[in-house]
Amino acid sequence: MFKAEIKSDTLKGIVYIVSTLVDEVKFTIHPDSLSLKAIDPAHVAMLDITVSKDAFENYSADETEIGLDLDKVKSVLKLAGPGDSIILEHDPDQGRLTFRIGNITRRMSLVDTSSMNDPKVPQIELAxxxxxxxxxxxxxxxxxxxxxxxxxxxxxxxxxxxxxxxxxxxxxxxxxxxxxxxxxxxxxxxxxxxxxxxxxxxxxxxxxxxxxxxxxxxxxxxILFALAEGKADVVYFLAPRIESD
Amino acid sequence: MFKAEIKSDTLKGIVYIVSTLVDEVKFTIHPDSLSLKAIDPAHVAMLDITVSKDAFENYSADETEIGLDLDKVKSVLKLAGPGDSIILEHDPDQGRLTFRIGNITRRMSLVDTSSMNDPKVPQIELAxxxxxxxxxxxxxxxxxxxxxxxxxxxxxxxxxxxxxxxxxxxxxxxxxxxxxxxxxxxxxxxxxxxxxxxxxxxxxxxxxxxxxxxxxxxxxxxILFALAEGKADVVYFLAPRIESD
Amino acid sequence: MFKAEIKSDTLKGIVYIVSTLVDEVKFTIHPDSLSLKAIDPAHVAMLDITVSKDAFENYSADETEIGLDLDKVKSVLKLAGPGDSIILEHDPDQGRLTFRIGNITRRMSLVDTSSMNDPKVPQIELAxxxxxxxxxxxxxxxxxxxxxxxxxxxxxxxxxxxxxxxxxxxxxxxxxxxxxxxxxxxxxxxxxxxxxxxxxxxxxxxxxxxxxxxxxxxxxxxILFALAEGKADVVYFLAPRIESD
The missing domain is CATH 3.70.10.10 (Proliferating Cell Nuclear Antigen)
Structure with missing residues (x-):
């Protein structure tokens, strides 16, 4: 079960960042937060994002996973003005996520997540x-x-x-x-x-x-930064290029 | 004989609608109004537009027909600002229409209308x-x-x-x-x-x-609607797609 | 030696005009002014521009020549807002020109001017x-x-x-x-x-x-006109097309 309401700006901020690395992503839904890890196909950059339930207007969820096609999500986000709320509702039986923006309904098929493994986030200390x-x-x-x-x-x-x-x-x-x-x-x-x-x-x-x-x-x-007034945390890693002399 | 003056916005409204269906169109000029019927090449949609002489700043006309290339007309309309008046003058001997916008003169050859037949507007009652x-x-x-x-x-x-x-x-x-x-x-x-x-x-x-x-x-x-504060009437027909099961 | 400071708008005005004719240009630097002559590859149009040192915020120069790739210069000018000052400094030993805009430094290699001859400006009197x-x-x-x-x-x-x-x-x-x-x-x-x-x-x-x-x-x-409040003079020549009957 996953049902939530979020300001369009908050969701846009997250989706635009993830779509710099991947076309499809797996959101991992927890009772108190939503998280995702993404790595680009060339394994040069990685994202680790955690969105607290406080970043949502409403949020009720059991543990689950939702795979989304980000181009489809971006086309839905275009329908929402800056202050609009978006209601998300997951139908696990049909494998669909429904977006509601005012009197618009947009039902979207989900992407299979069985082959999407979470990348391992590097544990490095940088002085x-x-x-x-x-x-x-x-x-x-x-x-x-x-x-x-x-x-x-x-x-x-x-x-x-x-x-x-x-x-x-x-x-x-x-x-x-x-x-x-x-x-x-x-x-x-x-x-x-x-x-x-x-x-x-x-x-x-x-x-x-x-x-x-x-x-x-x-x-x-x-690179670390916050979205949604501190209620979403983003960590971005980018591999160096070793200079050969 | 056809000589008329019209606000650029009114003419733009009409031309942009017609150009969704056809590249060339025949305007039928009457003493009290101007009308046109257009059907797209695939015969899926049809337009029936009547513009009263009251939609014009000035209007004097005998019965005549004028064939126009809509891309050329659109390029002329780009020269006119929102409040500008456009003076139209037909030279039937030379087969030309002249547009005057302020101190700009744009003379345009006409399109032959002999092969342009008016489509038959469907008489249907829809409850x-x-x-x-x-x-x-x-x-x-x-x-x-x-x-x-x-x-x-x-x-x-x-x-x-x-x-x-x-x-x-x-x-x-x-x-x-x-x-x-x-x-x-x-x-x-x-x-x-x-x-x-x-x-x-x-x-x-x-x-x-x-x-x-x-x-x-x-x-x-x-689909029916008015332009030019009710002085131009547009009727648009669009054929259905019959669902096959 | 050439070191100068100029408002970005003034430099943009000059560069955009010259780049209608050529991709590379030789600026001739004098103690009291900067000048350039440019002719397009087809020899149809010519520019003769003189920029007084008064068009600059600061200006100190000996006689020298600087060859520039105008696409590179335009990419630098995009970094400057309308009121920004640009500091130019020529390093003749390295063949480089440095642009400074606030805390941005952009060092640019120069173009060889040895094959760039000044076109001869036509002396014609037009009534x-x-x-x-x-x-x-x-x-x-x-x-x-x-x-x-x-x-x-x-x-x-x-x-x-x-x-x-x-x-x-x-x-x-x-x-x-x-x-x-x-x-x-x-x-x-x-x-x-x-x-x-x-x-x-x-x-x-x-x-x-x-x-x-x-x-x-x-x-x-x-065609003659001034830029930079009269402190830069531009003369543009364009060859006629002789009508054959």
């Missing part, structure tokens, strides 16, 4: 921690486009820098500590990441969000 | 009558997209419903009588129509328009 | 002189689209006209002297120009600009 407004990252991404396929994230006790360097061209955004929301760094760290993955996730994080970037030399970067 | 704001229909169309090629229109004494049902998915918009501008129904009726045709006409009807939908089981639907 | 708001020209261009590949510019003591005439269709914009900002004409002159070139330059000239059009029968048209 460097940068808290930065997403708007800065979006600006840095814009500057980096078409210079290289990779972006370097660098931090030292004085600040944080995004840089993209090609054979002849360079773009960088340097944020001194005073432009950051927080900075914990014991020395200089720097790693290269694939620009397209980094760009895709940065572009869907809502303006104004403060993101927590944890990094270390040649380690995956861990 | 069920729904009056509904076009904005509701636009919302129902958005929900239906990509689920099926057909949309069912259903009415009963309690309300009106648009529904689109595929093998596994369903989208429906249910409007109770209280959300309608009028409802006359003696029992349940339901018919299937091609979604693309229905969508095309719904999308070009101006927001806020109340449309009068007359329907019956497996009959063509008849 | 007819029309001063007209660019907004009128934009409207005339819109009307002319898809009727013919050429546009005629005509002037006589009573006014100025843009006309585009195909085999059966015609579009024209007639501006009486009262709609012009100035008119010097001793008789009727008329010439045909390629519509795409004329359209490209007209579209990038900022709204509100008064342009000075000098023309004569079957001569190149010379």
């Amino acid at each position: 460097t921690d940068v808290k930065v407004k997403i708007d800065h990252l979006k600006k840095g991404i814009s500057a980096a486009e078409s210079i290289s396929d990779h972006i370097s994230l660098e931090a030292d006790p004085e600040g944080f820098e995004l840089a993209c360097e090609g054979d002849t061209d360079l773009a960088s955004l340097r944020l001194p500590a005073s432009d950051l929301e927080g900075l914990k760094s014991e020395g200089k760290v720097s790693s290269l990441y694939p620009l397209d993955y980094f760009s895709n996730i940065v572009k869907v994080i809502p303006a104004g969000t403060v993101v927590d970037i944890q990094l270390d030399n040649d380690y995956p970067v861990k | 069920t009558d729904v009056k509904v704001k076009i904005d509701h229909l636009k919302k129902g169309i958005s929900a239906a997209e990509s689920i099926s090629d057909h949309i069912s229109l259903e009415a009963d004494p309690e309300g009106f419903e648009l529904a689109c049902e595929g093998d596994t998915d369903l989208a429906s918009l249910r409007l109770p009588a209280s959300d309608l501008e009028g409802l006359k129904s003696e029992g349940k009726v339901s018919s299937l129509y091609p979604l693309d045709y229905f969508s095309n006409i719904v999308k070009v009807i101006p927001a806020g328009t109340v449309v009068d939908i007359q329907l019956d089981n497996d009959y063509p639907v008849k | 007819t002189d029309v001063k007209v708001k660019i907004d009128h020209l934009k409207k005339g261009i819109s009307a002319a689209e898809s009727i013919s590949d050429h546009i005629s510019l005509e002037a006589d003591p009573e006014g100025f006209e843009l006309a585009c005439e195909g085999d059966t269709d015609l579009a024209s914009l007639r501006l009486p002297a009262s709609d012009l900002e100035g008119l010097k004409s001793e008789g009727k002159v008329s010439s045909l120009y390629p519509l795409d070139y004329f359209s490209n330059i007209v579209k990038v000239i900022p709204a509100g600009t008064v342009v000075d059009i000098q023309l004569d029968n079957d001569y190149p048209v010379k």
